[in-house]
Amino acid sequence: MDDSALKVLLYSEMKGLSDRFIDSDYDNAIDDAERETWSLPVTTNFRIFWLKRRAKRHLLSYLQNEYIDKIQHGETKFQQRFDHLVAVLKSEDDAFTAVQDERPDEFANVSATHLFGTYIKTGFQYDSVGNDLTYEESNEPEFSPSDED
Numbered sequence: 365m366d367d368s369a370l371k372v373l374l375y376s377e378m379k380g381l382s383d384r385f386i387d388s389d390y391d392n393a394i395d396d397a398e399r400e401t402w403s404l405p406v407t408t409n410f411r412i413f414w415l416k417r418r419a420k421r422h423l424l425s426y427l428q429n430e431y432i433d434k435i436q437h438g439e440t441k442f443q444q445r446f447d448h449l450v451a452v453l454k455s456e457d458d459a460f461t462a463v464q465d466e467r468p469d470e471f472a473n474v475s476a477t478h479l480f481g482t483y484i485k486t487g488f489q490y491d492s493v494g495n496d497l498t499y500e501e502s503n504e505p506e507f508s509p510s511d512e513d
Contacts, residue, residue: 365412366405370394374419384430385423393422400460401471410470414463421456424449475509483508 365373371390375382397418398404402411428449464471484507489497497503 365407365415367394370404370416370419373416374423377416378420378423381423381427384427389423389426390419393419393426396422402473410467414460417456418460421453421460424456425453428453 374390397415400418401415406412406415431446484505487505489503491497
């Protein structure tokens with residue numbers, strides 16, 4: 365998924381709220397989501413889902429910022445709308461924190477094999493006929509996962 369496809373998807377999924385945003389709001393939300401997650405283009409469903417969800421979160425935060433100075437306008441009170449946006453944003457941030465803890469391999473941009481400790485073999489080495497090569501200077505310890513894993 366690239367930038368333009370994500371923008372179209374966000375526009376369609378924000379439904380009735382989409383008329384409150386301009387094109388630069390969508391661009392800024394996508395940029396903010398990329399700063400938190402991955403750079404576009406992304407291809408896996410997991411990354412598409414979370415990049416889209418974080419972009420929606422940023423769009424809602426822009427909407428919340430509009431209501432900061434409009435808590436009360438005449439007889440109309442916007443406190444409930446503002447409080448609801450605060451709760452939604454907190455829920456989104458909590459879900460994002462939880463998924464980072466559950467799937468560190470996705471957010472660290474490394475293979476899952478590199479997230480755990482390194483195993484260093486004992487170092488005993490023998491040639492094909494059984495001669496001990498353990499104390500040769502050319503003997504280097506073997507460990508896994510290696511750079512090729």
